[in-house]
Amino acid sequence: MSPEAPGADNAPLLVLDGVTKSFGAVAALRGVHLALHPGEAHALVGENGAGKSTLVKTLAGAHTPDTGRMALDGRPLELRGPADARAAGIAVIYQEPTLFPDLSVAENIFMGRQPLRGLRRIDTTAMNRDAERLFERLGVRIDPTRPARGLSIADQQLVEIAKALSFDARILVMDEPTAALSGVEVERLFGVARSLCERGAAVLFISHRFDEVFDLCQRITVLRDGAWVSTDRTADLTVDEVVRRMVGRDVSSLYPKQDAPVRGTLLEVSGLSRAGVFSDVSFTVRGGEIVALAGLVGAGRSEVARAVFGVDRYDAGEVRVAGRPLPPGSPRRAIAAGLALVPEDRRQQGLVMELSVERNATLARRRALSRLGLLIGGAERAEAQRWTRRLQVKASRLTAPVGTLSGGNQQKVVLAKWLATEPRILIIDEPTRGIDVGTKAEVHRLLSELANEGLAILMISSELPEVLGMADRVLVMHEGRVVRELSRAEADETSVMLAATGQGATA
């Protein structure tokens, strides 16, 4: 079934055959096939909820498949736990770094495999030296003896990579490792991956970024709804084709922002500063327009959003909503003033996973819904129904824990929650991160609808196409400052990128 791998002369290193895995009623994997050949970089793509992460966890030994078989070098492979996976030479770099904040960087890398000296004691010196070697190989400088606590996301990711390298794995699984990395680091990571391939290892690369996929991988396997769809040589594929297979249909215009009549200024931020995070940020957003806040990861965009919304405090500056100053440090007041913030991290900030769809959808409106301070059932139910319908949330029932929904539907619930507050200003941070292509389109359509209805929308996004497609104006942040404001006409890849990287900034 699967076509010739590069040098298919060699037998596959790892084979998954008809692997299924389900949690409770939900089938995450249904009969997945996968063959990794020595020396190949193999991409695994699919919408969220397509089962990629489950597959990764299965390879990592964190999940044991319900049915199906795995084979390493033709010999059947059974993983009873992560330890077994390691022993089998499978290294995994997870989406979210999984470090031990209290332990030193070096220990994080070598936990459980620390170099030993006499009496099976740990040889700290050797351990730190080895860690340094690894970092040199990655071309970064991190003090191996410092605690992992306080490392930036990117640095944490690098430590993860170093960990994966440290036992030179025969199979390297990378689950969206590049999310937080700078281009240079991505390049270096790919360099390492390639050198591993040259040494006969196999790399399984999971990413939503097609540019990287096509750059690194020789073959692409597509999953949809936990089932295997196809495996082809990268050369034989186009981005559109891959997307079509992922979604299972043609995705019409991804970015349908129509021009809406621009109304008066709703959000006015002036001289906003927070020591060490962002300084002197000023901008306005008018009703009916979408303003994009662009910039590198860590440029301070989300931080500005959080400060405006009152989750974080700020040292100086002022936020005005429709001309009226908004008291700092109180999300409740912000909501009352008509602000809404769809946060970056759905699991941690957007939703209460264990609570029902209904409760989540009405959480931000619970006060408005209560009569004489009392909340008697019906009101919430009605409200929840209204918005989940409008956003076409696919949930078995409103009382189901929101954690059981797919990523896309979860994001919709978050949106429902905030739209329910009937905001005048919507701040939306990474509106489509980790959302399948299908829902992406829906979200974008919704955003421009809302703009049409006269909402002022501030959109933070790391996806350049999204920014260029959706925004009426683009504010570019670099190291905590707004360095450039670009009209829709001015904004293009180069202009934004230059500003974002601090080159040729400040027009």
Add this chain to the structure above:
Amino acid sequence: MSAHRRGFRFGATGLALAALLLSATACGGTTRENSGNDPGAGNQASGAANPDAQIREGLKIAFLPKQVNNPYFTVSDNGGKTAVTEIKGEFKEVGPSEASASSQVSYINTLSQQGMDVIVTSANDPNAICGALNQAKAAGAKIVTFDSDTKPECRQIFVNQVTAEGIAENQVKLISEQIGGAGEIAILSATANATNQNAWIELMKQQLTKPEYSKIKLVTVAYGNDDDQKSFQETQGLLQSYPNLKGIISPTTVGVAAAARYLSGSQYKGKVKLTGLGTPNQMRQYVKDGTVDAFALWNPADLGYLAAYAGAALAAGQITGAEGEKFTAGKLGEYTVGKDGVVVLGPPTVFDKNNIDKFDF
């Protein structure tokens, strides 16, 4: 105004209301001055006593010690058990696992629920259990306290192990003999409000004013809370704070044992004298290794034994708790009810290396 703030408003109002409910139980300001302390239902001499009334068989007599895990009470309760078997009654011992008044109350309630004829108890708090005892009395039970008393109106008979005077005299005499009639001494007591301890200490101070003890100086009273380790530490503290200390009186079984153990393991062994109230089993080795010359105690078994008989006598109507009434307590012979319904077991026994092996409790 946010709703959950409002929520807490609700909470606050609720609390306030409840507070009112509680305080509204008395009208106008109740202060210490104007609240004339009305004594609870006095019980003295309810009906006349009939000295030759028979003790009927099958009397239900319950022992409720301060706590069931205290060896001292185990011994005395067993004494009680002997007595109850002699009079062919039903014996029962119940009690809390920790010496707290509140749990004693719920046991008293339970006992009166079970329709006991006699409740023999040792009070963790002179007042806390009064209410319950009075209820039990009203329900027809006779109340005898032993070892430590409640307010007199809450019980019919208090069986006192020994008169306070007796203890004080005995203790001071012992220590004075041991330190040769002169020098600094300290007292290691149990807890600062153990009903009897304070009375004893007071009387010891009076004793010390006598001419023959003029050369003895009481430097301090330390409290070991009837806790072994605390008493141990307090003894350390005493010896460090008072270099010239010649002797320690510890009129509590826990304290004296702890002090003895500390001395026997320290440089002060034999140099600093120790006496007090202790059980032979605890003190035996220290008497033998010379840490302690002599100490005293009443026989807790006899105490329980006597209490049981007193209770039986009450139930039979031989006595009512009025002063001057007489009753016979099996092997211990005849006893007379004193003032406030107090019955005294008798003078303490002094133990030294000659007689200690004759006792086992």
Add this chain to the structure above:
Amino acid sequence: MAHDSLYAAPSSSSAETERRTGRLTGLRGVLGSWDVAVVVALVVAALLAGVSVESFATGRNVQFLLLDLVPLAMLALPMTLIVITGEIDLSVASTVGLCSTVMGQLWLSSGLSLELICVLVVLLGAVLGAVNGVFVTGFGLPSLAVTIGTLALYRGLSFVVLGDQAVADFPASWTAAAVRDIPGTSIPVAVLPVLLLALVFGVVLHATAAGRALYAMGNNDQAATFAGVSVARTKFWLFVASGAVCGLVGIFWTLRYASARGDNATGLELTVVTAVLLGGVSIFGGRGGLLGVVAGVLLLGVLRNALQLADVDANALTIVTGALLVASVVLPNAVADVRARLHRRRQRANPVAP
């Protein structure tokens, strides 16, 4: 939540979340029926005791039973809310003790009227609770550690206040009032404020926006914050409320036993926590209800009272309490596990990886 941050792995790892949501959905299945189960257990226990234990089902005994339960019930109410937000307050018993001794000391030395003293004591309780609140919300410390600290501190102070003297000469009119019955019944008057409080807390928890917020922050305080819940302030006020209730209990305790002592209510916190967990509140926070807790309190009371009447050794009672606590936390999870395992077995699977 404190125990989350302390004991359960943070949900940041998707693996962990999957495991937890998986477990919790399983748990919900159990807990949904849990408080029902407790109510049933209560009824059964009461009936059994009624028939098998002589003089259990008598007016007087009911009175004793309820009187003994008043403090426990009162303390369990705020504790429920606190545990639901994922915190815990182990200092309640010590707070009661301190309030009691202070009440005694005031009555003894200050010429204040008892009414005024009562108000002051409730305020004191609120302040002591506020101290917990500040440490937990202000400094962001785990409530477990903080309240273990204040457990020791407040108990220590209560001995400092009164040594181990006891103040006992409270006016008989008051002490009698504490144990008086509602005319014509064998139900103590003291039950009324408890019912009132129960009503208030029940409404707040189940029928107000505040209640929703409590559940939300118990499950994920960050998300709650983003939804406009001021987590810190809410928790702070919960601790204050808890303290104030402790004040009330302190007053009741002092009057009922007509004695203010440093050791009053020692060790009661265990019984309170037991009752709350027995009532089906998840120690992880975010789950449970007041009905279950009330049932739990009563169940505990009935069991102890019946066992006492049946002359079961006090030490056995201690074991029972401990065992009940353990059981009430082990059972739900064990059941959930079994269910999950059966489910998996149904689809011929080997047990899940850690």
Add this chain to the structure above:
Amino acid sequence: MSLTDTGTPHRRTGNPPTGAGRHRRGLTERLLAVRELSLLLALGALILVTTLRNDRFLSGQSVKDLLLGCAILVILAVGQTLVIVTRNVDLSVGSILGLVAFATGSLFLAAPGTPWPVAVLLGVALGAGCGAVNGGLIAVAKVPALVITLGTLYAFRGIDYYWASGRQINAADMPRSFLRLGNQTVLGVPLLFLAAVVVVAVVGYYLRSYRSGRELYAIGSEPAAARLSGIPVGRRVFAVFVANGALAGLAGVLYAARFGTLDAAAGTGLELQVVAAAVVGGVAIFGGSGSAYGAALGAVLLTTIGSSLAVLRIDPFWQQAVVGALILAAIGLDRLLALRMAARLRGRSAHGA
């Protein structure tokens, strides 16, 4: 092409790692050292003040008493460290100690001839058994150890009471050879204290220099990550509780040897002091950091406070209050340091403006 392209070709993080961990101790370890040092200072100050008030506080006898007094608490605190480091807690140690102590006594009662090493072994075994119960329940229930051990605290104590049912075991019932363990000194140092020192040294060294030891920190620091990196979390936690139980058992035997008089109440309420000692000793209640040495120092500090209160003739009732205040102070301080540390480290990490 995504929008995360930074011009900086080389990220510098932290000081250049030249010679890192070779000549100087690593940053992570230095943080601990600081804490232990400050404890020593506090201890010194306390002793100084007390001695100024009463010079006999430093007399050989009272120093001996001090060492004797802290030995048992030290052992318990070290055991507790093992547990807390894994983000758990064991409140049942006091009861385990009591149970074992009484068991030891009854052993000698039943078989007076028993040589003391056997008694010690049996005691440790019994303790380990109790620990296994805790560990097992926690493994099954997957709920905070706090709750489980709060329950077993009462269960074990209840069993102890039930068994003793008011009996008391006196020094006379135990062989002199055994009792001598309690008071005997080697070169003026109490045997008990030496035992404690050995325990501290062994556990401390194990925690620092052995893989499984480090894994305990990993578990406490980030359980999820620990699972993903193949650490047998369940097994380790179970083992930790068994170990702690065993140490509590040892402490119980030593308690019997030292105090001679045993009733069922031995060691009641001790758990508070133990947790306090560990926390004061810098073992983070959040798990993941702290050392056995620190915990031991914490225990010594607490005991010293106890005896200096007695020496300074301060109302003993203050002692418990002081313990509580210390717990609060300690965790408050840790929090403060942690925050400042985090801030500093974030500074070192070049990301986020």
